[in-house]
Amino acid sequence: MNRWLGIILCLVIFAGCKKTDDVAASVKAQAEADDKALVTFINANNLSKVAVQVGAPKTDTIGVYYIVEDPGTIPALYTSSTSITVNYTASVITGTTEQPPFTSTGSTGFTPSYVLGATIKGWQLGLQAAKINKGGKIRLLMSSRYAYGPYPQSQYVDAKGNVLLPANSLLDFEITILDVTN
Numbered sequence: 001m002n003r004w005l006g007i008i009l010c011l012v013i014f015a016g017c018k019k020t021d022d023v024a025a026s027v028k029a030q031a032e033a034d035d036k037a038l039v040t041f042i043n044a045n046n047l048s049k050v051a052v053q054v055g056a057p058k059t060d061t062i063g064v065y066y067i068v069e070d071p072g073t074i075p076a077l078y079t080s081s082t083s084i085t086v087n088y089t090a091s092v093i094t095g096t097t098e099q100p101p102f103t104s105t106g107s108t109g110f111t112p113s114y115v116l117g118a119t120i121k122g123w124q125l126g127l128q129a130a131k132i133n134k135g136g137k138i139r140l141l142m143s144s145r146y147a148y149g150p151y152p153q154s155q156y157v158d159a160k161g162n163v164l165l166p167a168n169s170l171l172d173f174e175i176t177i178l179d180v181t182n
Contacts, residue, residue, distance in 0.1 A: 066129060068132060101174075
């Protein structure tokens with residue numbers, strides 16, 4: 001009798017432990033939504049003939065596209081330890097349009113330098129795939145999983161304190177490569 005009671009108790013406990021937060025399913029759903037929204041933005045803005053999918057020709061959408069606006073003049077080699085000095089603007093893609101851009105220089109005239117391996121994954125994939133030269137200009141369009149994912153970037157706020165770069169943002173970067181050092 002005690003054995004049956006123990007078995008029934010275990011079944012009740014395990015039935016009550018149903019997993020309600022399937023992280024893998026939500027990540028996959030976000031990736032699919034991002035990819036669909038990114039393709040919609042590209043098509044709505046007539047970029048489909050110039051935007052190159054990183055990793056193409058794959059059958060699945062990888063979520064990073066690049067457009068070489070100016071190839072630059074001085075050959076550059078990109079590795080994860082490459083230091084890049086850039087000017088950039090970044091816009092959040094909302095539907096078929098974009099929010100006003102953020103700039104790297106602002107009013108200070110400062111030009112940031114980054115180690116490529118320490119940047120967001122979309123920059124790493126896009127810059128290495130495009131093989132952009134020093135002095136060149138590239139546009140990178142990326143889904144949230146190759147940018148900041150589910151993490152809002154609270155350092156970017158407007159005058160009212162609203163976060164301008166919310167979680168799961170699709171991003172459009174215009175990057176000018178000023179210097180490349182290996």
